[in-house]
Every structure is written in structure tokens, then in C-alpha cells.
Amino acid sequence: MATLYIDNTPYPADPAQNVLQNVLALGLDLEYFCWHPALGAVGACRQCAVKAFKDENDTRGKIVMACMTPAADGTRISILHPDAKAFRASVIEGLMLNHPHDCPVCDEGGECHLQDMTLMSGHLARRYRFRKRTFRNQYLGPLLKHEMNRCIQCYRCVRFYQDYAGGRDLHAFHLRNTVYFGREQDGVLDNEFSGNLDEVCPTGVFKDATYGRHYVRKWDLETAPSVCVHCGLGCNISPGERYGTLRRNINRYNPEVNGYFLCDRGRYGYEHANSPARIREPLLRREGKTLPISKKEAVRHLGELLRNGRVIGIGSPRASLEANFALRTAVGPDRFFAGMADMQYRLLSVILDILRNGPARTPSLAEIERADAVFILGEDVTNVTPRMALSLRQSARQSARAAAAKLKIPLWNEIAVRDATHGQPSSPFFIAAPAATRLDEVATETYRAAPDELARLGHAVAHAIDPNASAVRDLSPPLGALAERIARALSGAERPLVVSGMSLHNEAVLHAAANIAWALCREGKKTGLAFAIPESNAVGLGLMGGRPLGEAFQAVGHHEVETVLLLENDLTRRADDATVNAFLDAVPHLVTLDLLHHPTSTRSELVLPVGSYAEATGTLVSGEGRAQRLFKVFIPKGEIQESWRWLRDGMAEAGRKEMEGWRGLDDVIAAMARAIPALAPAGNAAPSAAFRIAGQKLPRESFRFSGRTAIWADESVHEPKPPEDPDSPFAFSMEGYGGLRPASLTPLPWAPGWNSNQQANIKLQTKVGESGPGAHLGLRLIEPPEGKAPPYFGEVPARFMPRADRWLLIPRYHLFGSEELSRYAPTMMELAPAPTLALSPDDAKRLRVGEDDEMEVELEGRTDTLLIRIDTSLPAGLASVSAGMPPFVGVALPAWSRLRPAAGGRMLRMVS
Amino acid sequence: MLSILRTMWDVFLHVFKRPVTIPYPEQKAVLSPRYRGRIILSRDPDGGERCVACYLCAVACPVDCIALQATQDETGRRYPEFFRINFSRCIFCGYCEEACPTYAIQLIPEFEMGEYDRQNMVYEKEDLLIAGEGKYHGYNYWKVAGAAIGGKDKGEAERESPPVDLHSLLP
């Protein structure tokens, strides 16, 4: 701990950080623009000027940039020195010369770092009376709105986009005071993290375009801490609601999970909660007609079905632990089915087995960033769990950082680190996948082959690290050499990381990944083993247990079942159409609890509307095994309530006692802890409903929240009482503790003088990068056990042999369009690609087809027509189809299929 | 003691003063233009809506009686989709007018707004929007803003140079 003298007052400081970071962590105010805790310091904007003195006798001092000054012991600076203040005031005046008079129509207004800094430096009136420079804007796609006039040239956007996220299509153009940040020409920004530009930009150059369409100011949003549901990573977010519709998601800082950044699917996926396909009132089908009914009738009907008995329940990997547990309680553990496709279910069981019994630990995203050697085995991380790809990308820089540290360059000094390590190879980073992935550009080596071949490579690597692991027979020499190289790199690292996942639907790949990680563990390495889990609570559901879905399908066939309760699940995504149709035909009574209409809900006898992620409080377990609570943001219109409340009401109606006394979420959690000890810690993942700060609840609305007495005045001039929330310590009003609190309890970061999300967030941290005392960062439910490691997985798959007349169809995930809920987000669907069949150039030549031709795919008795995409990276004998999109929804892959060029397909298209 | 008597005498002398009371409604008061009465939304000199739905009036309102929703036309011009003032809550403090960056919301010297039914005191945009400029003449926010809207491209606002030609490298 060093001593930093600020205006002659000694403060404890972290010598490993720069002065600016220390000043902010001490709670002091100092203006800055270009510095960002995740992007480091480059000293570009000259805004954080302070006066530095040699010693206490130095009265002249000199002006330095706080962000470029190390906080060495005894450093003396002055923030308030008139010279420093004048310098900063002149810098901001210069930056503001050309800034347009846009604040009233700018979406950044009210959470604008530039506004904050301008006020903080006291620049209140413009003296510049000449012409302002202007720019033309670009079309950057449906996600971001571009307004270049507002730019102050801090370079944060390109530093994030190019240097941090690896984007290639956003640059700084032109010269002098006309530097332009944009693309070469209009077009959709290509990077999957482009949405973060909104938060990274200190002013309103890049703004969330979906938010702009239904814009309200930051302070008017009702918010609560929440967790993203669009993949299994559990990134922390703050959704905002106004007038009953969800308006946006912003990043919520969690140093162990997502840090400062979100992926575009998570940021823009919120639109599904506003979808016209939302179920808003209970529906009952009587005599072939489906009509809305009252809540009371719905509960009566549900109660009747529950009383009749012979009920089974199908849970959901996207419903909260509490919802799944309520269903499990209602039907009994033996009649609870997990609600995942059988293949998925098996893969998840394998993963949980590996993580719960093996010595390798699941790393948090922050730990992934620190990994110094990475092997991705059979997973397209960017498209399945995008935010993990951003962390992996940072890990590739570990070698450069290590080299810089060796040169005694402080790691915060981003510009120096980059200059000193320019051209240095990245950390060992190997990707083995069937086709090219977005991370290939940071990879040291890639290997593309069929899933079974990938598994063989994995086993070979494990064997190369630890000869006790099963050997791979007839390994080709080049593959063997590659395995050697990977093994050497991994064992040479301090914090190696193996990443795999279930998107290839291949068990052998998982076994191989586990073998590698375990082999490394045996070498004494702190090895991370990360699995990309595509659904938000799949791990939670796996920990809860339940029977595979296939058994439910069989059970109905045997007339043991009268009623099926389907929880937040669309069966057509879990099994093929024939199976689902046969099941639905055989079920006498189907009750669906869901938020959106889907093919299964429309065939239900009773449909009960449940809350979206922003309308229900519940706990999700991320792929890391981290239990995190998402809190209800607002109470939606209509008869929507949490799934567990519907089930509780139905059970009470049926006269059953199992859910007696379930008044709030805490009662459900307590019951869950009693029934399933493995999930007992999940209750401590977040504060309970009784939690108070200074005896007060926490407000969901900011203290500036406006329109309280006018919002509903068109309906009735008599204002309704704010609703009670029995499930959380948050109040549906402005009332409650208004003081500063950790980011995990602050859905809308704010500190006096600091209004922009990321910058205010830094003010809430006691030390930059730490979330402060009392933070709830989620609770890990899975830790590797002590003691003897389990034996290696044995069976190594045989070599993959392409077939002459058939192709192995494998799923290919898309960032937009593959995940279930985000398919209901219209803006995202604009960007979703059309479902295609990808073929290797050789195979295409063999089939005499080209790009955009149509191809008939024959699979298990059905034939679908798809457009062709030629994928030069795909090995011959494989064909990949868009996963999660029609027509391959619910179809069990991989599978061998026949391909046939569609007759006259091209002609037809030309005519139409 | 004497001061008490003098006070009483001074007060008594007010018998000979003329009352200042104006017997409303027979006689109407002359209100200054800056009197804080009914709230209106004005239009700019071109007849377009001045309000750009920036929400500053709503947040300035101490009784939170203003609610609105921003939207924009196809050219990017912001305007309120709805604009509601609950006059049964309004205290006519004028903070909304103070906060307004475009002179759109104004308090005018008119106060006869009594209603028998409170619900009738909820004014929507069509009740608030007037045809003219109100108290402040000649101001058009869009003429000074940097954002482009229909009829005003980039670089066409007051004191703006034409957009930078990114393909030129001339100094």
C-alpha cells in the first residue's frame, strides 16, 4: 500500500494502479474521458490533468495526466490547484467547441459522461461564436444509431471495438479536428459486441437504436437487478421499464461475470418481453374454441385437473429454479420430467458429472480472461455463449501482458503495453471445431474436423499430457503432432483452460475435454474447464434432477397420464414433430404455463400467462454453476404471474397441502432447500425479501422518477397505491434507501455528479474492479470435490468416415436466431440469417450446386428445402444446418441425411 | 405602551384607504404576461411542434404531474407521442417552463380551469397544444440543434459549416 498525497492530504493508494484510478477509488472526483477500467489508460483526451509536485517543498509543480501517472509511494498531486483546474476547463472547452446543441433530443442526455464532466469542470457557457464542424452519419444497422456531430474524439469506441472486442469494421478516419469514427461505408456493424459502444462512448455518438424507438430518460425507468436469459452465462443486466413495456437492457457490473460488457443478443433480446406473441391472460379451449378466461376460472380449472390426479410435469431449462421446483412439488419428484431434448439431457448429465466429480473447476468469466493457454474443443463459443468469447479474446493477450510486466510496464498503461508487445504472438490458443469460428483470428492454431475427430484430438491431447489417459488408435501423424503441440502449450501454462460445450451434440467431445482438464489437474495445474451452456437455467434444472423427456412421451402412451403440466417450454424445440404430435394427441389435458405463444401452447387446453424475465423474481444457475437472482422489474398488465404462483393457487384449489404457506419467494426457496439439499445455497445468492439497508427497502425507481401522478391519470385521476413485493427487498416506487450501495443492489448506477452507467458504477466501487462490501455476485453451487479424481473416460470414438451418398448433418448456431426467446425480438430477427445448409466446396462441386442454390434435405422420412452456403472451412462429408431455426427445430442432430439439389429451385426463385 | 396605542391608531387610519381587492369575477384582474397560469405547448415559427419530448419538464415537476412519451417521425424529428398533465396535481410553480430547452412548455396568464369532475383536469396533448408561439417569439430549436431533421440537413443549422468531406485530404 503506497501513500498518495492529494492536495496535501495523505491517502492509501494502490501502487499497481495509476493516479486516476486511485483518485476515483478514493471517492474523489476528477474529470476524464479516454480512460476506462477495462480498456486501460492511453492519455489521449488530456482531461484528467492534475498538478504533480516533486516533494513538499516543490511549489511550482507540473501538470501531468493522472491516468498516465503511476501512484508510486509518496506521489504528491493536486486536483484543486488553480493551474490544473484551468487546464481541465480549457480542455473541456476545446472538446465542446463543436459539440452540437443536441442534449434535448440526445438519448445520452441524463446519463452522459460528457455532460457530467462539463459540469464538473465548471464549463457552463459556450464562448465559441464561430461555425461548428459537422459530419454526416452512417447507417450502422438496426442496433445502433450513429450521430457523429457529438463526438469528442476520445477514441474509446475503436479501442473497445478493435482492441478489446476484435471488430474489424469500425475505424478512425480522416485527420486533424475532423477525425471520424465509423465504417468504410454504411452497413451493419459486424461485431457481436457492438451494442457496448453505447455504454463505452462517453457521449451520444453510438446509441441503442431499439431504445431510441421508445425512448425515455434513464431516471424514468423502473429497474431491478436482473440476469440475462439468452444463454447459460448469466450476465448481469439492468432491464428498464416504463408505461408497462420493457425499454432496454444495460450492463450491470459484476466483476466475476460479465464485468462491463454484454453481447448484442443479451442487450437487445429484451424485445421478446414486448412481443405481440406474449400471453397476457389465461386461455381455455372448450369445444374446439380457445377463449380468454378470468384468473379465478383458470385457477379453478387447474385445481380440478390437479385434483383428478395422474398428472405429470415437464420442467424447463429456461424457467427459474423456483418455478421448476414448484412444478416438481406439484406433481411429485417421480413424475417430474426435465424438459430438455434427450440428447441435451444426456450431455448435461455428463457435464454435471464431470464438474461435480472431477478435479477441474468451472472458471468464472473473469477467470477465463486470465487464462494463459486456451483449448476450445468442439464449440462455437461466439454464437452459443457470446460473452464468453469476449473473455476468451482477452485471455489471448495474457502472453503480451506477461511480456510487458517483464519489461516493468504497468498493465494499466495500455498504450505502452501494446507498443512494447506489438507483433508478439498471442498466448497459446487452440480451436478445434467443425468449421471456422469468430475466435479463429486470435487462435495460434485451428483444427477443423467432424465431431468425432475433434473428440479424438482431445483424447490424443489428454494422452500426450498424461499417458494414463486413454490413447487414440490410428492417429494420423499430423494430428498427433498437433496434439503434442497443444499438450505442450497447455502444460506449459500456469492457468490453462479447456472450453467445450454441448452444441455439437457429441458426448465424446465432452469426455475428451474432461480428460484434458483432468490430465492437467494431475500435473498440478489450476485448470479451468468451461462448458458453453446454451440455456439460462439448464444447470439449475440438471441439479434439480428429473426424468428425461423421452420417458414422458412413453408414459403418455401407456395411459398413465391424465394431465400434463408444461412449464415454460415449447416441446417442438425438444423433439421432432412426429414425436411431439403423437404425444400431444395422446395427452387428454395439456396445461401450458408460458410467456409466449408457441406451437405447443396453441395446442393446450389451458394456457396460463407467466412473467418474462423482467416480470418475475427467481433464481437461475449459470453454466459456471453460479446461482443468481433476477428480480422482478415491473408488474405487467394482464393476469400475468409467476409460474410458481399459478401452481400454488391451483394446488390450494385442489385442496392439496404441499404448497401451503408459500406466500413469497423466500418460502419457496426454503421449501426447495429442504427438499433438494444440493440447491440449498441458492437461497443465499441474493438478499431475501426481509433485507433492508438502514431499515429501508431499496427503490426500483430513481429519486428523479417523473410522472408519478400523471402516468395512469388518463385511466383514472386517482393514483393507485404502489404494489407490494413479497418476493424481494425492492419496492415498486421511489421510496427506500437512496444512498450509495454496491452495484449488485444498484440497478441504475448513480453517484453525485456521475450519471453515466459505467462511470457512475466506478464511483460505487470501493476499489476499481471490486464491487464493494456487501455485494451479491451470485453463489457458486458447483465446486470440485476434494480427494481422489475419477478415472479418465475410456472410449475413444472411431475415425470419422465420410459416406458417399450421405452427409452428416451437424447443428450450426447463430448469434441471432438460434436461441429460443430472442427469436421473438424483432430487431434481432432482422439480423438473423436465413436458415441455410452449409457444405464444403468439394461436396458442393460433387453435388453440382453453388452458393444460394436450393437443396433438398432428406432426414428421417421428411424432406426440407434449404438454401446453400459454401463454407470453405467445413470438412468434406459434413453439412451444417442452422440450429434452433425452422425447419431444423427439435430435430435430433447430428444425423446422416441425403442431399439432393432441388429441381428447378433457382428458376423458381428468379421468377418470383 | 405608547407604541401600542400608535399601532392601533395607524391601523385605524386604514379606514380611509381604498381597498386593493379586485372583486373578481365582475372585474377581471390585469395579469402580467409572465403570470403562471394554465400550461400550454407552443409551436415554432414554422408551425411545427416545439416540444422535442426531452422529459426535462417531467423531471423538474415537483409533484410529478407531467407524463409523456417520446417518438420521432421518419425524418428523425422528435416529438411527444402523448403528453399528459394532471392539473389536479399541478401547483403552477413554472419549473417545467424553466426546464424547457425549446420554449415549448409555457405558463400563460389564464387560470380559470375549475372543474366539477377531477378527471376533466387531466389534459392530453391535444388540449395543451396551441397554434402559436406563446410568449417567446422567433425561437426554433431545430435551427440551432445539430441533429438533422426533415427540411434541415447536417450543416444547415445556425453557425454550422457544411459536413466534412471525408474523401478529401486537403488541409
Place this chain on the structure above:
Amino acid sequence: MILRTLIFIVGLLFITLTLAGWLTWVERRLLAVWQDRLGPNRVGPFGTLQALADAIKLFTKEDWVPPFADKSVFVIAPAIILIAVLMSFVIVPFAPGLLLANLNIGLLFFLAMSSLSVYSIVLGGWASNSKYALLGGLRAAAQMITYEVFLGLSVMGPVLLAGSFRLTDIVEAQQELWFVVPQFLGFVLFLIAGVAETRRLPFDLPEAETELAAGFHTEYSGMKFGMFFIGEYLGMILLSAMITTLYLGGWHGPFLPPIVWFLLKSSFFLVLFILLRASLPRPRLDQLMSFGWKVLLPLALANLLATGAVVLMRGG
């Protein structure tokens, strides 16, 4: 004879009560005049029927007894003040022969009745069972005890001079010289004590709306409040009449009929009461008490002593 008395009683009741009600309007108009306003001028010609409108309003208001109050005492309290003040009018000599009971202890009767009226305030404040009302009641008790003492002492001057407690005798004794001249100090003392006795500004500490909400009658509404209200104005009228009787020669005066003189003199004091309210601020309770005990009481005693001495010297 009984019929005549009855008619007189009914007439007196009607006139005094009407007058008290009307006085509320007069007060508001006068206050308005002194404050450069117009005052109530809407109901009837010049607003003269304002009192009637107020009465209708008071009668139609919800007759509410707070659930935490002592019910019976709460109801009785406002009646006491009205009864006590109205009883006092029995001994007021309006004009020769125009009085109800020419008691030989008339003045003592007046003192007794005015002492009774304070019970109304104290009981009302107590029975309300609320902090403001209780504080108002306590202040009333303290204030009454203080000012009653020299109210009694100051009227002993005229009694000594006239040699009788009978009010007609006192009026007759002022045929030549109004007692205000020899008894000027006594007159001032009686005036101050009288204002305190009626709890009018500047001595309205039991009510003190700026500090105690409405003091002793905070919890009262409707006609029960109305009785306190009317009681206060009746007290004003009574006190003006008593000052006229005791110090300003009662009905004596040239040219005009006696009753007119009496009414004129009384009216002067009514206006004076209102002027006091219009011009003077309210003292603090401790200032009020120390003024009463330390200044007025010694003065009253000295006045009595001097008067007695003079009477003794002249008579002896």
C-alpha cells in the same frame, strides 16, 4: 308581568344571539377595512347575511365526536359557556327599567358567571383528549385565574364610589361624572382584564391558532364549535355593556334616548375590541402571566387602596 318578562327574555335572547352572529360579519368587514380589503360582501346586501350563511353551514356540518374524547363532557362543555354568558345578561341595565333582574349583588353575579364560563374552556380542552386542546385548556385556566383576580379588584373602584353592587345604583351614581374620570386606572385595568376574560386577541392564548392548531376547540366541529364561537362574541357584547355600565355612565347622555346612548357606548367598545385584534400581536404565555401578576395586580391593589382612601377621606 310574567308575560312581559318572558317577552323580554325571549327578545333579549333573540337580539343578543343575532347580534353575536352579526358581529362575526362586522368583525370580518372591519378587519378587511383596516387591512385594505373588502371582506365578506357576497351574501345579502353588503354581505350582511354572511352570518346566516355561516350558521346554516355550521348546522349542516357533520356533528362529530372524536372516538378518543370523553363523550359526555365533550358535549356539555360548549353549552356551559353559552349558558354562563347569557345568564350574565340578566343583570345588564340597558336603560332605565330595561333590565331583567335588578339584583343588589348584580356585579358579583357578573363575576360569578364569568368565572363559570372558563370551565367550559378547560373542560372542552380536557375532554378532547388531544395535545393541542389540552394545552389550550391549561392556558385558559392559568389565564383566567390571573386576570379574574384584578378584574374583580378593578371593579371595586366603582363599587366604592357608588357604595353599591347594584348596577342601576352604579349607573345612577355616574349622573354627574362618569367613573372613567376618577377611576381611569381602574377602567384601563378592567378593559385589559376584560379582553383577557373573553380570550380575544391579543390574549387569545388558549386558542392561538398559529401554535396550537385551534387550541381548546381543535377537536370541535359543527354547531358545538359554533357555541364556542358565539360564546366568544356574546362575551364581547357583555363586556362592552359592562364597561359602559361601570365606567361610561351607562345609559346617561344628552339629547338621545338612554337606550341609544347605551348602545352607542357599547358599540364603541366592540369596535375597539376588533381594532385590538387588527393591530396587536399575541404575547407569549410567560409574558402574559408575568404582566398579569407583576404589573396589573399591584396596580389594581394600589388603585383600590387609593380609591378607598379617597372615599374614606371624603366620607370620613
